[in-house]
Amino acid sequence: MSTETLQNARRQIEICNACRYCEGYCSVFPAITRQTAFADGDITQLANLCHNCRGCYYACQYTEPHEFAINLPQILAEVRTDSWKEFAWPKGFARAYDRHGVAIAGLLILCVMTLIFLAGSLQNGGSGAGFYAYMSHVVMVAIFAPAFLLPLFTAGISIRRYWTHVGDGRIALKDLRKALQDVATMRDLSGGQEQGCNFEDEDRFTNARRVAHQLVLWGFLLCFAATSSGTLLHYVFDLHAPYGFFSLPKFLGVPGGLMLSAGTAWMIRLKLSADGALADARVRGGDMAFVVLLFAVSTSGLLLYAATGTALIPLLLTFHLATVLTLFLTLPYSKFVHGFYRLAAMIKNAKAAK
Structure with missing residues (x-):
């Protein structure tokens, strides 16, 4: 999996963990709050837990043009599909x-x-x-x-x-x-x-x-x-x-x-x-x-x-x-x-x- 993609996902997840505005939206956000550091396996798990419902994106105050440029549905979708290809045989x-x-x-x-x-x-x-x-x-x-x-x-x-x-x-x-x-x-x-x-x-x-x-x-x-x-x-x-x-x-x-x-x-x-x-x-x-x-x-x-x-x-x-x-x-x-x-x-x- 791309190191750059994983790093971007980690950055956005850590911001979400600090904000916690979207805690009630789906299983991803309670899962985020259970830890403070995220290994590559943790990010892959969160990505596959995400159903891409997009509610968090439209509720987020840190999407573009904010400098944080949060787009959690997209970055988790990229990690998710990368994981399918990485583990495919x-x-x-x-x-x-x-x-x-x-x-x-x-x-x-x-x-x-x-x-x-x-x-x-x-x-x-x-x-x-x-x-x-x-x-x-x-x-x-x-x-x-x-x-x-x-x-x-x-x-x-x-x-x-x-x-x-x-x-x-x-x-x-x-x-x-x-x-x-x-x-x-x-x-x-x-x-x-x-x-x-x-x-x-x-x-x-x-x-x-x-x-x-x-x-x-x-x-x-x-x-x-x-x-x-x-x-x-x-x-x-x-x-x-x-x-x-x-x-x-x-x-x-x-x-x-x-x-x-x-x-x-x-x-x-x-x-x-x-x-x-x-x-x-x-x-x-x-x-x-x-x-x-x-x-x-x-x-x-x-x-x-x-x-x-x-x-x-x-x-x-x-x-x-x-x-x-x-x-x-x-x-x-x-x-x-x-x-x-x-x-x-x-x-x-x-x-x-x-």
Whole structure:
């Protein structure tokens, strides 16, 4: 990580620690007040604890043109993204994705679509019903299982590096429970008094970003639960797709897809209207690519279900599978990984707040 960036972050954090005007805004400021000196690991921890709600910036009396030039959301965003790249394994692709995220994601989708199309052509389609009439279950598992497990493995290495850097040990169950509760409610996007944050409209508090994040989080978890339930039905109960509307995969997947599509579309709009000077401009491409890719995954999945029985299925299936595969292949290098880092930061914060 850049020494200059860390020094600037340390300077601003020390000023905030002396001022303490923003103590009630989010978890970052109580965490700052628990110490008087800040090592590099402490700054990295605070940066990953920050949700970039921006309320502190608009409340601060020391922003430019004041000589202190405080811009805590921006500097913590820079430290945060630097930490993701520093701990990523391997590192090279992570930095390229930041600069050209949308282009890389688009190219990966095209390449994966070609791969899936060729795989389906070589086997002359599958022998089952529904999706499996175009690609067999065996081929899907052979392609997607490694693409899902390997990125999780590399992300695990990254989080372990982070956990070692911030200097913490074992995870207590009660700390994990507290962190998960805060994640579920997006407490740190509430502005401290439940009025919301200032992400999209300067000094006006709104809960728009909090609600959008909750739609994305719970929509993604429902979609993941739908896929998991389908796997259990297939392997444990010998019940194979396609499943009817009143089945568990559809009962979970359709609402999850709708929530994920709505949440990502909302977040795209918020990101386009937000002040770029309060974020890390270096990673704008990768940041936007992640949200657009999530939107493509959820929307193509819904379209695929709506097109059941039509001639559009082969094309939509290929595109949907390509977007899902691209999402997981880029997991350790895209903003997808921020969820793991943020959860780790919140666990450490819960432990330190005792």
